[in-house]
Every structure is written in C-alpha cells, then in structure tokens.
Amino acid sequence: MDQLVKQIFPEYKPTSWLPNGHFQTIYSAILDTSNIDKVDYRRHTLRLRDGGNISVDIHNPGRSKLAVICHGLTGGSHESYVRTVIAQLGEDVTAAVLIARGCANTRLSTPRIFSAGQVNDLRTAVLYLKNLYPSAEMVAIGFSLGANIITKFCADEGNGCPFKAAVVLANPWDLHKGSQELESSYLGHYFYNRAMSSSMLALLNAHEYAFKDTHAAELAEVNSLRWPTIRQFENIITRKVGGHPPDFPLPDAETYCIWSSSANYIEHIKIPILALNSEDDPIAFKAAWPEPSDEYKTSPSNLYKCKANPLVHILHTKHGGHMSWFEGGHPFSFFKAGPTYDDNYPPPRRWFAKPVAQLVGELLTDAFAPAPGAARKPVKVNNGDVEWETDDANHTDFVGYSVIAAGDEVIHGGEESKKTVSQGL
Template sequence: MTGEAASLSLDKFLLTQCPSFHKSSTYYPTPYLFNGHLQTGYASMYKEKSPDVNYERELLQLKDGGQLSLDWTKPLNGTQDPSQPIAVVLHGLTGGSHESYVHGVLEKLVQADYRAVVMNARGCADTEITTPQLFNGAWTEDLREALAHVQAKIAPGTPMVAIGFSLGSNILVKYLGEEKEDTPLHAAISVANPYDFLSCNTNLDDGFFSRHVYSRAMSGNLKGLYARHPLMKKHSDIDPAQVMAAKTIRQYDGACTCKVFGYTTVNNYFRDASSARFIEHVRIPLLCVNALDDPIATAKYIPWEEIQINPYVILATTDYGGHLGWFQNLSAERWINQPLAEFIMAMFKAKVTTTCE
C-alpha cells in the first residue's frame, strides 16, 4: 500500500480500509435473537459450513512429543501460490476447523483467492493425541511452533495475519504480548476474547443461570474431549473419576488442567492464562472485537485501559452479538464475517506499512 493510506494510524486505517467498521455502518441483530443469551445459544447450535472451504490436513509433531493438526484451505482455482498471503486461525474451546464461525470468515478469504490454515489444538477436530496432554488458555508454545512451521513452508516475506476466536483469541493475544516484536505475524484479530479468566470464571460461577448453563455446557465439552482420548487416563496425576464428575469449568480445570500443567491452584492457572496482563506489550496491529452483551467474555473485564495506552491495539465493540454470535437479518446470517475478512485482506495488502501512533 502506498500514498496516504501507508501513513494512517491504526484507527484511521480501520475506518478507511474496512467499510464495515465505519461509523455509518451499524450492526442490527436478528429480531428474534435480541439479546446476548439468545445469540450465544443460537451460535452453539449453528452448524452451517461453506462448500467453498475445503481442507488438506497436515499433522505437526511437536518438540515435546505431542501432536496437533493444521488444516490448509484448498484454492478454488486448483493452484497454490506460495507467496500468497495467509491467515492463521485459532478456534475456540474444544472447536476446530469445522466450526461455522471459522467457515464464515474463510469463505470470504478463499473466494478472494487468499489462503488460510487452521491450527487445531491437541485432541481437537479428530486430532489424536500422542502424549497425555491437551491444551489450556495459558499454553502458547504450540502456537509458537505452529507459526514457525507455517513460516518455513511459505515464501520469505509472505504476509501472515492471525485470527483467534474465544479461547483461541486469548492464546493469540497472550502469545503476542510475550513475543512483542519477535512474532512472524504482521497483524492479528482477537474475537470474543475473555481476557480475564479469573474474573470471567468467577462471574460464571456466581450466577445460577450462567453456572448451570454456560459453565456446565463448556465443562461438558471438555469432559467429552477428555473421554475421547484414552491416553489422558495414563497421566499419573489425574483422577479420571474426578474429571468426569466436574460440573463447572473451575472443577474441570482443578481436576485436569492444573494436574497436567503443574498449577498449584485453579486461580493461579486463571491468572496465568489471562491475556489482559499481556495486551499492553503487543507490538503488531491488533484488532479486538467484542460484543458488550457477551455473557461469557464479560464486557466489564475487557482491559479497557491497557488497550487505550497501546497504539498497536484497537477495540471495536457492538452492543449486541453474544458470544461468537453476531447474527443479523431474519435468515440469521453472521454479520461479523464481512468486517473480519475486510480487516484481514486490508492487512494483507498493507502488510506492516500502517503506523501505530
């Protein structure tokens, strides 16, 4: 990108290069999904996939003996250009490349002849584990290895933009704060990030509805993932009965996550995992998108001040959207797909020529 756009600050770049984020553009939720709970519930059931998004799987062997899978999108025209910019995608809790929120964004990138790779976490998306370890919100080493692997497979200097959803967005932001200027990524997007694990989980536990619906559902997904991998039962510090008895995220993390990763308490794990502590150290353009009525990634725990003091980070919020919802129109299509794709493609073209002042 040359000329005036090349010297724009991040916020002005967003407004000029991404029409969906302009002040004149407004998100209106689907009439029958008029609050965060309804949007979140519908998102959990919404399974639509794009016929244009197809993958080629690669298994990545990690340094510690573990394994994750990389799902590379197939080009619609049948040819792959190694110098073509690439989006790296991190899914949400127990998700994968099959998720509708992943397909929605990748459809627009693939249709524009761009490519992407989805990093499926250990044990997710039918990826077998090779050690008795899954993942957690604080563990960034797998992402670090995956990015190094992707970078080695593409042409030197090829723009890479990462996008993370929910748990994946927290891992991504924590990683960016740890790496500062040393990441191979040129830009990133955080979507529905919980930021503060301790506060968000306490908030879930304190509410009768949130504890018995959201926390129970997420712990159920985690237990299902644990049960699908018999190798996890071979971890000497884990009591499988205690894991399967968990009814909340906190109980699951106490029975499994803390034991696998050596945390003395659940609170210590939650504190370590919170990307809110790292976001002020991010040194590449980072767009954060959150819905203010998100019942899981609660708005009051967004690190407002830390974002405000970091010129590399910009926060875009919507009044509605729930957790990974953002459905609009009577047909309940995801509004968020277009603005996310706009930012990724704009950053592909701009590379790192925008200023962050």
C-alpha cells in the first residue's frame, strides 16, 4: 500500500488564496458546486429490521467492481466531495453511496438517527449490494463522519470484512479528543461546533413527527438551546437514539464519543486502509489521530503506519482543511454563480479526487488480496427479507432488509447540492 500511495499521490500545493485550514473549510462550505462534476444516480430505498429506512444511490450500475461510499455529517450523494471522486472513477466501477437515516430526502420512519459509531446500517447496505451484485469486488470510501463509520465497520467485521480495502478522508478518529479540541478554541466552539449542530438540529426538526411520541421532551430541550453545541446535542439526543440496543441508550455524551471512536478499534482491522488527513483540519484534529509506529516517529515522511495496526496507513498534508484540499483556481471564480471549468476563471479543484479514484482502481485489481469476507452470502428468510447467513444475534436482530424502491427514482447530484446546509462538513 505505502509504495502505491507514494506513486499515485502528488505533493499537495494549496490554492494560494486559501492558505490555511479555515479558509479551505469555509470555502468548501459556501462553494456553489451545482455545475461541477455532475453525477446522476438511481435511488434504492430499503426498509430495515427496526422499521427505519436507508437509501443507496447507485451510479454506473452493473459493473464487476464496486466502490461503497459513506458521506459526511447530514450529507448525501449530492455532496461535491463525493461527486468529485465518483466523476474520476473508471467506467468499470459502480459507485454506491449509502444515504444515512433522515439524510438527503430519505424519510426518517423511526425515532433512531445515524451516528458516528452505528455500523449496522452500513452492514445492511453492503448486504443489499452483495445480493444485487454477487460477483462484484468492493472497496470502501468514507468522508469525515462516514470515514469513521467505514473504519469502525472494518474493525468490527475483522476477518469477515466484505471490502478488499478502504480509503478514508478526514476521519475524526477519536471523537472524545476531537470534541475537547473543538470546544477549546474560539472558532471551534462558536463557529464549526455550531455549524455542525445546527445541521443536525435542522435534520431532527425536519423529522419531528418521528420523535413526538417517544422523545418529545428531548426535542423540546435541544430546541430550547439557542445554539446547541455538538456535545450538547449528543448528550440530549444522540446517546439515546444513535444506535441499537444493547449499546443504546448510553449514559452520557462522553461514553458515546468513546464508543463511536474508530481509533479505539483499529487493532482489529484485517484489510489495508489508507487515511488522508490534514494537519490544519479544524474539525478532525491532529491530536486525535492514531499514533505512528516507532520507526515513523522521527521520519520526515508524510505517510506512516499506525502503531496499533500496520495495515492502517495515514497520509497527512500540512494544509487542506476539512475535506477540502483545494488546489489551483482563480480568485475571481469565487464571485461566479454556478462555476464551470471551461472559462478564464476556473475555481479550485480538490487535489485528492484523481489519486483517490486511481488508488481505488488499483485496489480493485488482482494485485490485492480478495476481501477476507468475500465468501459470505446473503440468504432469504421466511418473511421475504434478506439477511446474512450468520448466527450473530446482532446481525439477525438488526441487519436485514426488504426493498421499498429499486432504482426507479433518478437523483441529480448537482441539482441536489443547492439544497444543503453546512455542505462539506
């Protein structure tokens, strides 16, 4: 993995007028990307064992290679950071984006939301894709919160992991440390913290009907706070409805953060993972990254293997912000509406898109070992649902689906990007 990464990823040179992580991250959040990397999808919607819904947006269906993608906080397949990678994938790769509960026009049908550590919905999406494309090889791509979910999922699956490898970008890794860092800085506490919590609150209120019978008091409490922080939101809402029993409800936000942090599980990962992180990321802090192995602690290289597991590699850049990594571009492009790349003032492009897509293509070749869990098969059960062939009680109780819609709805990624809040976070 490390040699391949060194060959594929060029040196990152940030856009001159976006010189640090704050500029990069804020630009990412306000950039109009509706005319950039236009990607269309077919939406598949699944009813889950607990009555909830998820969607899987599929681009370029039916290929023998499959990239399974998890978006960031309150995001979806419309996000520019998702589309820019999908646009670079080869024609021989199908891209499937898991849309979390309540996100991107996926109806929230139960009082249970997505969270940073709940991986059963990803298990169910993979189960569906395995049933849909039984011979396809899979690599995972995760962004921010989705990067944490992918990493924790790979650890939970261990020798049964259905992915050959994974690429995760801007993983927050240790949510407890990250939360402490976020609340200790002025911009972190008063800007990023509240931008993220406001997105969560907007999602919650858009699906108020799902909570009014069971969690009306919590809904009222979090709305009574003028600007709730992420920690307050987690303490009032997520620790109670962000996962399945027996883990949930959790006693407090700190316990939730420790439970969900992928950094606490990486020793169990059995597949190669490349993580891309920026040292000036104002959300996924360097202080929360996994420790490098001893031989890398004094190395000048910006690529290291993790001490807890040498299969996990971290490629880090000095700049890049949170899921941004913009390079090139003309400053006048900032003032345009609906920017395109065929004029005199091109906007910046995300540096990671081409190398990530190229790496995924390489990982899906025979040069890399098959997924350790490639032989696992879906089976149909008496009520027509589909589940994994397993004796794991967690899987049989919470991992399984019935199909609500199988690709009839077309999702236009560029058009949907205009409807988001706090995009890029």
